Structure formats: structure tokens, C-alpha cells
Amino acid sequence: MRDDGIGSIRRHVNDCLERIDRFEDRIRAFVTFDRSAVLSQVEGRADWFRNRPLAGITLGVKDIIDALPYPTECGTRFRRSTQPVQDAAVVARLKSAGAVVFGKTVTTEFAYFAPGPTRNPFDLNRTPGGSSSGSAAAVAAGFIDVGLGSQTAASITRPASYCGVVGFKPTHGRYSLAGVRGLAPSFDTLGFLCRDVPTAAQVHSVIMAADRVAEPKAPARVGVCRTPWWDMAEAATQDALLKSAVLLSAGAEVEEVGLDDFVDGVRLQAEIMAFEAAAMISPDGDVLERDLSPVLMKMIELGREMDYAHYQKSLRDAAELRRRIDTVFETYDVLVAPAAPGEAPEGLASTGDPIFSRLWSLLGLPTITVPGFTGPSGMPVGIQLLARAGQDEALLSHALWAEQLLPAPKRWTSVGMEVSDA
Amino acid sequence: MRDDGIGSIRRHVNDCLERIDRFEDRIRAFVTFDRSAVLSQVEGRADWFRNRPLAGITLGVKDIIDALPYPTECGTRFRRSTQPVQDAAVVARLKSAGAVVFGKTVTTEFAYFAPGPTRNPFDLNRTPGGSSSGSAAAVAAGFIDVGLGSQTAASITRPASYCGVVGFKPTHGRYSLAGVRGLAPSFDTLGFLCRDVPTAAQVHSVIMAADRVAEPKAPARVGVCRTPWWDMAEAATQDALLKSAVLLSAGAEVEEVGLDDFVDGVRLQAEIMAFEAAAMISPDGDVLERDLSPVLMKMIELGREMDYAHYQKSLRDAAELRRRIDTVFETYDVLVAPAAPGEAPEGLASTGDPIFSRLWSLLGLPTITVPGFTGPSGMPVGIQLLARAGQDEALLSHALWAEQLLPAPKRWTSVGMEVSDA
Numbered sequence: 001m002r003d004d005g006i007g008s009i010r011r012h013v014n015d016c017l018e019r020i021d022r023f024e025d026r027i028r029a030f031v032t033f034d035r036s037a038v039l040s041q042v043e044g045r046a047d048w049f050r051n052r053p054l055a056g057i058t059l060g061v062k063d064i065i066d067a068l069p070y071p072t073e074c075g076t077r078f079r080r081s082t083q084p085v086q087d088a089a090v091v092a093r094l095k096s097a098g099a100v101v102f103g104k105t106v107t108t109e110f111a112y113f114a115p116g117p118t119r120n121p122f123d124l125n126r127t128p129g130g131s132s133s134g135s136a137a138a139v140a141a142g143f144i145d146v147g148l149g150s151q152t153a154a155s156i157t158r159p160a161s162y163c164g165v166v167g168f169k170p171t172h173g174r175y176s177l178a179g180v181r182g183l184a185p186s187f188d189t190l191g192f193l194c195r196d197v198p199t200a201a202q203v204h205s206v207i208m209a210a211d212r213v214a215e216p217k218a219p220a221r222v223g224v225c226r227t228p229w230w231d232m233a234e235a236a237t238q239d240a241l242l243k244s245a246v247l248l249s250a251g252a253e254v255e256e257v258g259l260d261d262f263v264d265g266v267r268l269q270a271e272i273m274a275f276e277a278a279a280m281i282s283p284d285g286d287v288l289e290r291d292l293s294p295v296l297m298k299m300i301e302l303g304r305e306m307d308y309a310h311y312q313k314s315l316r317d318a319a320e321l322r323r324r325i326d327t328v329f330e331t332y333d334v335l336v337a338p339a340a341p342g343e344a345p346e347g348l349a350s351t352g353d354p355i356f357s358r359l360w361s362l363l364g365l366p367t368i369t370v371p372g373f374t375g376p377s378g379m380p381v382g383i384q385l386l387a388r389a390g391q392d393e394a395l396l397s398h399a400l401w402a403e404q405l406l407p408a409p410k411r412w413t414s415v416g417m418e419v420s421d422a
Numbered sequence: 423m424r425d426d427g428i429g430s431i432r433r434h435v436n437d438c439l440e441r442i443d444r445f446e447d448r449i450r451a452f453v454t455f456d457r458s459a460v461l462s463q464v465e466g467r468a469d470w471f472r473n474r475p476l477a478g479i480t481l482g483v484k485d486i487i488d489a490l491p492y493p494t495e496c497g498t499r500f501r502r503s504t505q506p507v508q509d510a511a512v513v514a515r516l517k518s519a520g521a522v523v524f525g526k527t528v529t530t531e532f533a534y535f536a537p538g539p540t541r542n543p544f545d546l547n548r549t550p551g552g553s554s555s556g557s558a559a560a561v562a563a564g565f566i567d568v569g570l571g572s573q574t575a576a577s578i579t580r581p582a583s584y585c586g587v588v589g590f591k592p593t594h595g596r597y598s599l600a601g602v603r604g605l606a607p608s609f610d611t612l613g614f615l616c617r618d619v620p621t622a623a624q625v626h627s628v629i630m631a632a633d634r635v636a637e638p639k640a641p642a643r644v645g646v647c648r649t650p651w652w653d654m655a656e657a658a659t660q661d662a663l664l665k666s667a668v669l670l671s672a673g674a675e676v677e678e679v680g681l682d683d684f685v686d687g688v689r690l691q692a693e694i695m696a697f698e699a700a701a702m703i704s705p706d707g708d709v710l711e712r713d714l715s716p717v718l719m720k721m722i723e724l725g726r727e728m729d730y731a732h733y734q735k736s737l738r739d740a741a742e743l744r745r746r747i748d749t750v751f752e753t754y755d756v757l758v759a760p761a762a763p764g765e766a767p768e769g770l771a772s773t774g775d776p777i778f779s780r781l782w783s784l785l786g787l788p789t790i791t792v793p794g795f796t797g798p799s800g801m802p803v804g805i806q807l808l809a810r811a812g813q814d815e816a817l818l819s820h821a822l823w824a825e826q827l828l829p830a831p832k833r834w835t836s837v838g839m840e841v842s843d844a
């Protein structure tokens with residue numbers, strides 16, 4: 001793809017289209033997908049692609065983010081045909097860098113918990129995680145190189161871990177949210193899923209208009225966080241974290257970090273999100289309400305019932321935790337922590353538990369999920385690396401370094417699919 | 423307006439419409455305004471307005487913010503007819519609370535410096551300030567009760583001071599930006615202009631879905647900031663600040679605060695804004711470029727030429743200043759500072775100097791501009807109050823207290839207009 005010859009771009013785009021043709025009816029990663037809109041971005045544009053840093057990169061866009069010519073449905077029925085008039089700012093940047101937009105990917109309802117139809121490519125009976133479900137599954141299945149996503153609680157980290165791909169969420173506030181329909185302003189952060197860390201570094205550099213791409217760099221000291229929720233991690237996740245600690249110690253000083261005084265982070269994140277989402281969604285309480293899922297209505301009710309004074313107290317407590325984590329980063333360049341409780345759970349009724357990301361979303365830290373481990377059922381399991389707020393490029397540099405030391409991730413192949421096809 | 427009888431709502435809406443009929447052709451606060459769309463929100467809806475906290479409040483929406491049924495043109499020619507499919511999140515909340523949308527108000531080009539046609543109601547030969555030019559002028563002239571605005575450098579504070587109205591900008595990140603076309607994600611903040619502080623407190627409580635409205639409260643200690651740019655303040659602004667210090671000392675301990683170690687804030691704000699705006703606007707550098715004003719192109723060029731490493735350093739320095747201001751707020755509940763260099767400058771070619779707001783925008787602090795002073799030409803001059811990040815409600819409480827101690831603001835009357843009419 002780094003070769004911008006139109007021949008290789010066309011071949012790559014056709015490869016992606018072919019995988020979509022063969023497997024999308026089972027994986028269901030896309031909400032809207034228009035083959036002719038894809039081809040029109042490639043045909044007759046050999047000159048245009050020249051010297052564009054992402055020439056021919058295939059891109060999926062989570063369906064809370066505006067991307068022409070598609071509607072923005074936010075995982076709901078009643079927002080069908082809400083047609084944006086321009087691309088979200090980040091989509092415009094990626095297109096301008098040569099990315100080819102493949103369509104809109106499935107999100108849970110309003111990027112909360114009610115799942116869409118997407119299945120995990122590694123096991124069609126398991127969730128891909130959410131809310132960036134379609135982007136994660138589509139990257140895992142090789143439909144697209146990069147899938148834009150967003151995170152308010154755990155919506156990039158968890159699907160990345162479940163689908164065995166890289167998930168990058170920058171510092172809260174770093175990427176423009178122009179053209180993105182968020183859920184809770186205190187946490188909403190645009191990010192993306194992709195196949196490997198070098199791709200993440202390149203995409204980040206384009207979005208930020210940086211004049212260079214992050215290069216691998218060993219951190220001086222790595223903090224390993226079991227987190228206060230360690231008992232909720234399955235053996236697969238516990239093994240992944242402890243093995244990571246051993247592997248990373250080959251190139252850096254590695255120590256355990258206790259985070260017992262951050263235990264309130266999970267509750268605070270859930271409360272602030274509920275209060276803000278209740279204000280964002282259906283302020284009128286009229287038509288929409290009957291169209292919302294029970295799980296979303298439950299959060300909205302929680303938010304509506306919350307005292308404003310309680311919400312304000314939660315915001316103050318969150319600010320205190322943000323100050324406290326800064327002191328942790330005086331000792332450690334990077335933290336490593338569980339990305340999800342374990343393998344993707346069976347069934348499609350739930351997108352899994354966000355427990356291992358709520359604290360980090362509350363703190364607004366940049367995070368990158370790196371795949372490489374495998375659970376007892378052969379499903380992928382990732383770990384996440386975190387850095388101090390604002391240290392997005394340092395995080396990517398350390399992740400490039402870590403990726404070399406961690407096991408090569410298990411890649412999805414269509415073997416099982418081909419058999420079930422017969 | 424707090425009486426939600428449909429009769430008084432209709433009378434108030436008609437009063438606003440009548441003022442628009444008489445004076446809008448000279449003030450030019452609106453980009454788009456549709457009388458029938460206004461009336462359709464009122465007629466036959468007596469029941470609907472009952473018990474809505476903002477029943478019949480008349481609202482203007484800065485034209486970088488989506489509000490149906492109007493296009494969002496961002497103060498440009500080439501974005502005509504970009505028709506949003508839904509209201510911005512904050513507009514939806516205000517409408518749901520009973521606000522009547524009067525139309526889209528003039529913004530400078532992309533909310534930067536190139537002015538629109540709006541004139542200052544107090545002197546048609548002077549700028550209303552920018553970028554929220556139309557909202558400030560429309561509130562001053564009594565066309566609307568509340569005008570939504572946004573601030574990246576000084577775009578609420580400065581027009582509020584120039585037009586003699588209240589301008590409120592919450593903590594960066596507090597109000598949702600869904601449906602808002604921003605300029606620089608590190609600073610873009612939605613806010614509004616209105617006639618007095620009680621209205622500001624009520625509107626804020628609706629936007630935040632709070633179960634109560636801020637009440638007046640004296641701060642224990644007020645810090646008076648001449649700021650490092652004191653020599654750039656005209657006598658009118660210097661007098662306003664020093665008189666404020668005396669008046670507020672009737673109810674609180676008042677001290678001068680030196681901010682010499684924040685002098686870099688102006689440069690950092692300008693650099694970060696330029697870099698981010700260059701990435702946001704016209705990433706492709708194609709069609710748009712020739713349609714942009716020289717002043718905007720100059721900032722974009724500055725941003726494009728900036729090293730990414732320099733931008734990152736500026737972000738780190740900004741974070742350090744944010745930590746430093748927190749220690750100032752350990753001593754002071756509220757700061758008071760100049761809102762603009764002086765009276766609105768003559769002429770419409772410039773919206774004035776943002777110097778007295780850049781630092782505060784960099785720091786992301788909540789700020790409220792309160793009118794009450796008058797310059798040598800009889801033009802209004804305001805001062806701004808600031809609080810620690812996150813302390814939006816405390817700021818409003820202290821502003822309600824301060825408003826009682828400061829001089830009653832000079833209100834615009836149509837006398838001069840009537841004469842020039844003849």
C-alpha cells in the first residue's frame with residue numbers, strides 16, 4: 001500500500017472487495033456499503049493518488065461518524081436516511097491522504113451497549129465486542145485496513161482485543177469530533193482499529209498533520225497494572241498480562257503498579273456517562289423513547305434520576321484521579337493493563353464487559369491495544385498500553401517497540417468459513 | 423418569559439420580530455432568518471410550552487452550529503446550502519426546554535477573524551467583535567434573548583464586552599460539540615451571549631440538565647489580574663478593572679494577582695490554534711483555498727509551516743500552564759480580568775484584538791463577561807470573571823453576586839437609529 005502505483009491500489013481494493021463478497025453476509029460488519037462508490041474513488045485517479053501518504057488504504061467508518069455519500073444512522077432504526085452534507089473532519093483528512101472509504105461499519109445503538117448484527121470473524125457465535133463492532137470485525141477479516149471507531153467507555157479497546165487487531169484511542173480531545181455524534185462529552189474520543197502498530201502510527205500522523213511518523217522506542221520503565229478488577233479477569237487475560245510483563249522486561253525495567261486508590265474510577269465513569277448521555281439523547285422524551293433499547297433506556301433513567309450535585313461531585317472526583325495518575329507517570333513511561341476480561345464471550349446478545357477500560361476512559365489517557373495472545377478456545381486476547389495524557393506519539397513509539405517483543409498475533413483465515421460454506 | 427402563558431410568549435416573540443423588522447437591515451445580525459419558521463414554533467402550541475423552563479425564550483444560533491431548518495454556512499460563500507439533518511445537541515436541548523429558534527447569526531469566516539456584515543448596535547460604524555458577531559449584536563439590540571456562540575481564542579468574551587451583553591463560556595469540553603463545526607479541538611468551546619447573568623444561569627442549567635439553577639454567592643477571595651498585557655489595555659478597560667476591584671471589595675477579600683509566568687500563554691494559544699486549524703480546514707488544499715480570506719490563509723500557512731515537534735512542545739507547555747493555574751485557584755475562588763482592550767474599535771474590517779482572552783482559552787477555564795462600564799465614546803466595556811476548570815456553577819454563582827455590585831449596564835436604545843431613520 002505504501003507503493004502508490006495505481007495498479008497495486010486497484011489490486012488491493014479488489015482484494016478487499018472480494019473478501020467482502022465472500023464473507024460479509026456472515027460477518028455483517030457493514031451498515032451501508034456501496035461498491036460503485038468504492039470504485040469511483042479509484043478509477044481514473046492514478047495521478048491523484050501519487051505521493052499521498054495513505055494512497056489506497058481501505059477505510060471503514062463507524063456509523064456515528066459522517067462520511068459521504070452514506071447516511072449516519074447511529075445503530076438505530078429511526079435515524080435511517082439522515083444524510084450528512086459533509087465528511088467528519090477526520091474522515092476528510094484521511095480521504096485527502098488517499099484513503100478509500102468502503103462504507104459505514106456497524107455500531108451498537110448510539111455507541112452504547114445494544115449490539116448490532118456483527119459477528120466475530122474468529123467464531124461467528126461470539127460477539128466482536130462493541131461499540132465499534134463493525135470496524136473491529138472488518139479489520140480482522142481483511143475487509144478494510146483501517147476502521148474508524150470511538151470510545152466513551154471501552155468501545156475501541158474491547159473489540160480490538162476480541163477481534164485480535166490493534167485499537168488506538170488518542171488522548172481525550174486530541175482528534176476533532178466535528179461530524180461525530182457522541183454520547184458523553186467528558187469521554188467521547190475518536191480513534192481507530194487496524195491490523196498492526198505501524199499502520200496505527202501512520203494513520204495517527206496523517207490525522208494530526210504531523211510531519212513525521214512515530215518510530216520504535218523502548219521505554220525506560222514499564223508499569224504493569226493488574227488493576228483492582230484483577231479477579232474479574234479470566235485466566236487468558238491474566239496470562240496475557242503476566243507474559244507481557246516477562247517479554248517486555250527483555251528491553252525495559254518492568255514493575256508492578258498498584259492502583260488500589262483508583263478503584264472508584266469505574267463507578268465515576270459509569271455515573272458521568274449516564275448523566276451526560278441522558279442529557280444528549282432524547283431530551284424531549286417523546287418519539288425516540290419507545291424506539292430505544294431497554295439497556296440504553298436503563299442508563300438514561302439512571303442519568304435522569306441522578307442529582308446534579310452528585311454528577312458535579314463525580315466530575316470533581318474524576319479530576320482528582322486525573323491529577324493522581326499524573327504522579328504515576330512520573331515513574332513510568334508506559335503502563336500495560338488488561339484490555340478485556342478474556343476471550344470474546346459466546347453469543348451476540350451482549351458486547352461484553354467494559355470493566356477494564358472504564359478507568360482509562362475516565363482519565364482520558366491515550367491507549368493502544370496490541371493483539372498477540374490466545375485464549376483456551378483459540379480466540380484472540382490483547383493487552384493495552386497506556387501513556388500520560390498528551391503523550392500520544394510516545395505511546396505509539398513504545399507500542400512499536402512492544403509489538404516486536406510480544407507474540408505475533410493469530411490472523412483470521414477463512415478456513416472455517418470455507419468449510420461451513422460447503 | 424418565566425411565565426409560560428402562550429399569550430405572553432406570543433407577545434414577546436412578536437416584540438422581538440418587530441425589532442428585527444425595524445433594525446436588522448442596519449445591524450445585520452442574521453445570516454438566515456425565516457419569519458414563518460419562527461411563528462410555526464409558537465402557533466397552536468400553548469399546551470406544549472407549559473412547564474418548559476425556557477418557554478418562549480428567543481434564540482439565535484451562530485452559523486457554525488447546526489439548527490434546523492437552516493443551512494450551516496460557517497461564514498463562507500462556498501458552504502451555502504449545506505443543510506444539516508438534525509439540530510446540534512445543545513440546540514436540541516434548548517428547543518426541548520421551550521426556546522424559539524429565530525435563525526442563524528453571523529459568524530466570522532470559520533469562526534476566525536474575517537468579519538461578516540454585522541454592525542455594533544451602539545455605533546453602526548464599529549465592529550460588534552467576533553467571531554460570535556451576530557449573536558452578540560442581536561442580543562444587544564433585543565432581537566433575541568440568547569445567542570449561541572463559540573470561543574476558540576476570544577470569540578464570546580470580546581463581542582460580549584463590545585456589545586454590552588453577558589457572554590458565558592463553560593469549561594472546555596463541558597458542552598457537547600455534536601453538530602458544531604469547530605476550528606481547533608484543543609480550545610473549541612460552545613457557549614452563549616445573553617442579556618444578564620440570571621438568564622445565563624438558567625440557560626446553563628438547561629444545557630447541563632441540572633435540577634437547579636445557580637444562586638448568588640459571594641466568593642471568599644477575588645484575584646484581580648491586570649495580566650501581562652496591561653499596557654495594551656485602553657484607559658476604559660483599565661478603569662473598568664480597577665473600579666470592579668473596588669466595587670467587589672464591598673463583599674469579598676480582593677487582591678491583585680500577578681500572572682507574569684503566564685506570559686507565554688498568548689503565543690501558545692496562537693500556535694496551537696494555527697496548527698490545528700491548518701489540519702481542520704482544507705486538508706486537500708484544492709478548491710477551498712482560493713475561497714478563503716487572506717487572514718485565514720495566513721493562519722493556515724503558519725500552521726502548515728510549523729514543525730510537528732514544535733506543536734507538541736506547545737501542547738506540553740500548555741499543560742504545564744494548566745497545572746500552574748490550578749495552584750492560583752487554591753488561593754482565589756474567582757479571578758477578574760480585562761475582557762477586551764477597550765471599546766469596540768471603529769470600522770468593520772477587523773473584529774478587534776483577542777489578546778485578553780487567548781490565555782484563558784488556552785487554559786480551558788470557564789469565563790463569564792459582565793457588562794457595566796462605558797468608554798470615552800459611550801461604548802460599552804465589560805470585565806470577565808474566571809474560575810477553576812470544572813467550576814462552572816460556582817462561577818455563575820459568583821457572577822450573580824458580582825452583577826449586583828457592578829454598575830447597571832447601559833442598554834441599547836433605538837434613539838440614534840430612529841433619528842438616522844428620518
